[in-house]
Amino acid sequence: xxxxxxxxxxxxxxxxxxxxxxxxxxxxxxGLSSDIIRLISRxxxxxxxMLEYRLKAFEYWQKLEEPTWAHVRYPKINFQDISYxxxxxxxxxxKEEKPKSLQxxxxxxxxxxxxxxxxxxxxxxxxxxxxxxxxxxxxxxxxHKEELDKVGVIFCSISEAIKKYPDLVRKYLGSIVPFxxxxxxxxxxxxxTDGSFCYIPKGVKCxxxxxxxxxxxxxxxxxxxxxxxxxxxxxFVNYLEGCTAPQRDENQxxxxxVELIALDNAEIKYSTVQNWYTGDKEGKGGIYNFVTKxxxxxxxxxxxxxTQVESGSAITWKYPSVILQGDHSxxxxxxxxxxxxxxxxxxxTKMIHIGKxxxxxIISKGISADxxxxxxxxxxxxxxxxxxxxxxxQCDSMLVGKDSSAHTFPYLDVKNNTAQIExxxxxxxxSEDQIFYLQSRxxxxxxxxxxxxxxxxxxxxxxxxxxxxxxxxxxxEMKLENSVG
Amino acid sequence: MLEIKNLKAEVDGKPVLKGLNxxxxxxxxxxxxxxxxxxxSTLSKILSGHPNYVVTGGEINFEINFxxxxxxxxxxxxxxxxxxxxAFQYPVEVPGVNNLTFLMNSFNAxxxxxxxxxxxxxxxxxxxxxxxxxxxxxxxxxxxGFMDRGVNSGFSGGEKxxxxxxxxAVLAPRLAILDETDSGLDIDALRxxxxxxxxxxxxxxxxxxxxxxxxxxxxxxxxxxxxxxxGRIVKTGGPELAHELEKNGYDGxxx
Numbered sequence: 138x139x140x141x142x143x144x145x146x147x148x149x150x151x152x153x154x155x156x157x158x159x160x161x162x163x164x165x166x167x168g169l170s171s172d173i174i175r176l177i178s179r180x181x182x183x184x185x186x187m188l189e190y191r192l193k194a195f196e197y198w199q200k201l202e203e204p205t206w207a208h209v210r211y212p213k214i215n216f217q218d219i220s221y222x223x224x225x226x227x228x229x230x231x232k233e234e235k236p237k238s239l240q241x242x243x244x245x246x247x248x249x250x251x252x253x254x255x256x257x258x259x260x261x262x263x264x265x266x267x268x269x270x271x272x273x274x275x276x277x278x279x280x281h282k283e284e285l286d287k288v289g290v291i292f293c294s295i296s297e298a299i300k301k302y303p304d305l306v307r308k309y310l311g312s313i314v315p316f317x318x319x320x321x322x323x324x325x326x327x328x329x330t331d332g333s334f335c336y337i338p339k340g341v342k343c344x345x346x347x348x349x350x351x352x353x354x355x356x357x358x359x360x361x362x363x364x365x366x367x368x369x370x371x372x373f374v375n376y377l378e379g380c381t382a383p384q385r386d387e388n389q390x391x392x393x394x395v396e397l398i399a400l401d402n403a404e405i406k407y408s409t410v411q412n413w414y415t416g417d418k419e420g421k422g423g424i425y426n427f428v429t430k431x432x433x434x435x436x437x438x439x440x441x442x443x444t445q446v447e448s449g450s451a452i453t454w455k456y457p458s459v460i461l462q463g464d465h466s467x468x469x470x471x472x473x474x475x476x477x478x479x480x481x482x483x484x485x486t487k488m489i490h491i492g493k494x495x496x497x498x499i500i501s502k503g504i505s506a507d508x509x510x511x512x513x514x515x516x517x518x519x520x521x522x523x524x525x526x527x528x529x530x531q532c533d534s535m536l537v538g539k540d541s542s543a544h545t546f547p548y549l550d551v552k553n554n555t556a557q558i559e560x561x562x563x564x565x566x567x568s569e570d571q572i573f574y575l576q577s578r579x580x581x582x583x584x585x586x587x588x589x590x591x592x593x594x595x596x597x598x599x600x601x602x603x604x605x606x607x608x609x610x611x612x613x614e615m616k617l618e619n620s621v622g
Numbered sequence: 623m624l625e626i627k628n629l630k631a632e633v634d635g636k637p638v639l640k641g642l643n644x645x646x647x648x649x650x651x652x653x654x655x656x657x658x659x660x661x662x663s664t665l666s667k668i669l670s671g672h673p674n675y676v677v678t679g680g681e682i683n684f685e686i687n688f689x690x691x692x693x694x695x696x697x698x699x700x701x702x703x704x705x706x707x708x709a710f711q712y713p714v715e716v717p718g719v720n721n722l723t724f725l726m727n728s729f730n731a732x733x734x735x736x737x738x739x740x741x742x743x744x745x746x747x748x749x750x751x752x753x754x755x756x757x758x759x760x761x762x763x764x765x766x767g768f769m770d771r772g773v774n775s776g777f778s779g780g781e782k783x784x785x786x787x788x789x790x791a792v793l794a795p796r797l798a799i800l801d802e803t804d805s806g807l808d809i810d811a812l813r814x815x816x817x818x819x820x821x822x823x824x825x826x827x828x829x830x831x832x833x834x835x836x837x838x839x840x841x842x843x844x845x846x847x848x849x850x851x852x853g854r855i856v857k858t859g860g861p862e863l864a865h866e867l868e869k870n871g872y873d874g875x876x877x
Contacts, residue, residue: 571714571716574773576702577702577707578731579702579728579731579735584731588716589718591719592717592720592772
């Protein structure tokens, strides 16, 4: 039934990142072949070993079938209908590397990132956070270089790292997520264009947070980024990642691979706020976000934590995982996944216990609204060598409205009987009654949703760095306000 | 303070109130009694602004800034901020939302609406403590840690009603509507709840008691008793009307 109050709940949420930057780009023709891969590699002036790696991955990928096991539905992707490389013209072929300083960037690009809330120009940059900015297929700049140089932290685009630090890259690239891992990992290995590389030397606590901001701009392109983060013995790093894209009717593919390595006593905290364009109210357009993220606690007492707020993309297919190889190592997965309208998400984690006394914690909060579908899929594997392993999993789902759905697929594989495993799961519903109850005590719609969401997600939000956490809360509230009522 | 004229309202397309008239002045307690389905709960939902209940005719005027104003187009939270409070028949559980935070935010929303500065958590806790003491709930609430739990989460029926009365004491409304607050209460809880209501009575505020039974009226003395039937008030009297109802039943009165 129609009534005045409900109408106000449905102010359309405006995806404020949905604009497109008018900038000349160097975009390769559509299609995927070994020639295209050679072209990309040549454009990036890569060493021969890199090209060989790409071609091997491509050869392997061609033999694979697209996986269908995830709880998502979408039309078959035509991989020949995508352009695999697009770079803003300022970096056109033949020009020497990238602009020397970020001030030399195309003003349009600077404007774009300021509009996205990512100040890249030196005078306005966010203090305390170094940003690597990836626009379509290339990194356009990294801030705070000098500050990081002083302590020996390497933070640059992966393209630069391939040229400048080939030994480190060769040692670790593909060591956690080999191209043979899965369909999209193979595709990524063949065609990845940029991403971030980070190396924290022994004993260094990275003095500032590192972050990468991914922006898809060009039409009919895919973004295939590759991030590699190595924390050497006794080091610590806090890493943040954000993503947005313009509002378009066509779907666009984003297939990233992220690899983390923590050596003895090292700790990596990796946080993501994912806000790719979701598609419109009818489910038209939006990003397909098919991502492989994995970390390896290679050393003793090492720690890796993944914290993610997944609020965008038409389809999300993502399982940030941790291989707990070092004795006494710890893996954490904290996730809030929001789906609304016709979005689909199949996300979760894998915790693979190999070392002794290893510990993992999984806290997953799924919120599904409107007609969306939200699935948690998680695996906890205790290998025979993992004596006294412990896992705690908590998977909570919250439904908003009557047409949304939530699914939980936990997998347990225990091969050592000293393991201690706990699993808790709940499903609840934001009801009209709850909303009315809070409103009848003087809280407006915004405050009401905020209290409900905060209450549900607080265990995850508190893992995020403060600035990120404030933004994440606002993002979720804004998106939910349209769906409630 | 409140004047309802020829009010017609429906829920899910079904007419429930069919020309209801009621006038409530500051300082008065009105009891509304009536058989199941007569529209008692609908009236409480309509007054507090539930979005599923739709006014199809008539007027609801409430005194705002010394003027009678229509509240029909106001949202539930705006009405609450103007001093209308509904004690729910079935208080809603909101797990995850902390009871203290919730009550503090509500109180501050009302304060800010009145142009005052919000209280800090420390200040609010002192204020809350006094209200709990006044309502005779302090010991019980502290012992059971009610303020640290989710709103009404896992509370028993009686505990929920006590929490409603505490909210009422904290928010200090000008018009309190108690929707079957007596239902499901044992005699001790009933006493605590009604004593609480009596302590909050003043010449500046008014209370509407919606109830099935005379029992509550032994504890809270109404100035007027109204009998609601088929969406209209069909009879109005003093406290003696409630006794008459108890003796003869609704059929005796309505026939």
